[in-house]
Amino acid sequence: MRNLVLYTDRLLLRKMIQADVEVLMEIFSDSEAMKYYPSTKNEQQASEWVDWTLRNYDTYGTGLWIVEDKAKGDFLGQCGIVPQQLDDVIEMEIGYLFARRVWGNGYATEAALACKKYGFEQMGLRKLISFVDVNNTPSARVAERIGMTVEKTINKWEKDVLVYAVSL
Ligand SMILES: CC(C)(COP(=O)(O)OP(=O)(O)OC[C@H]1O[C@@H](n2cnc3c(N)ncnc32)[C@H](O)[C@@H]1OP(=O)(O)O)[C@@H](O)C(=O)NCCC(=O)NCCS
Secondary structure (H helix, E strand, O other): OOEEEOOOEEEEEEEHHHHHHHHHHHHOOOOOOOOOOOOOOOOHHHHHHHHHHHHHHHHOOOEEEEEOOOOOEEEEEEEEEEEEOOEEEEEEEEEEEEEEOOOOHHHHHHHHHHHHHHHHOOOOOOOOEEEOOOOOOHHHHHHHHHHOEEEEEEEEEEEEEEEEEEOO
16 A cells, blocks of 8 residues: 555554645544643644654654554554654654544554554664653553653653653
8 A cells, every 4th residue: 555654453554645634633623632732723733734744754754654444444543753852862752643533442552562663673763752741641551551661751842741761
């Protein structure tokens, strides 16, 4: 399949394209899913998010990917390896945002685990991090389930953020 990055038992991860704005709006317009982000996003802001992702593909060869149900092709969310600045260094972050309709199925953990394997085995990375808002328990649980531990707490995006990390 064109743009395929990886797949797991239940999921397929593929590169994002501008036309994905339409499905991404399910997440970006949901105030519950965006609770730990500055705000929900309108279509223009979602389009800028896709632009940022496409720039990451060009510059770093990686970024957030679209997660689909492998059997049905349904949109489930976004997960990927995202370049992020930490202490003046670019670190690679496993990021995950899923549609609320599919929470509680283990999809985020399955996708994040596959990204960890991909990062270490295909991209040759030695360390992966995740930024987790101190109040975002579901996100912390995903990080912990894929073997990450808290490295430190930082102030980023004007709030306290846990830096979860796992090294090879
Ligand atoms: C963070 C986020 C992806 C976590 O989603 P999630 O559905 O809780 O996480 P998972 O997909 O790993 O699912 C885990 C749950 O599925 C359950 N589950 C059901 N079937 C499962 C299966 N086959 N395999 C594994 N877990 C399964 C687990 O028991 C667990 O439930 P619990 O939390 O009640 O213990 C989600 O809350 C989200 O998208 N939030 C908005 C965006 C966001 O904040 N992202 C993080 C930014 S740092």
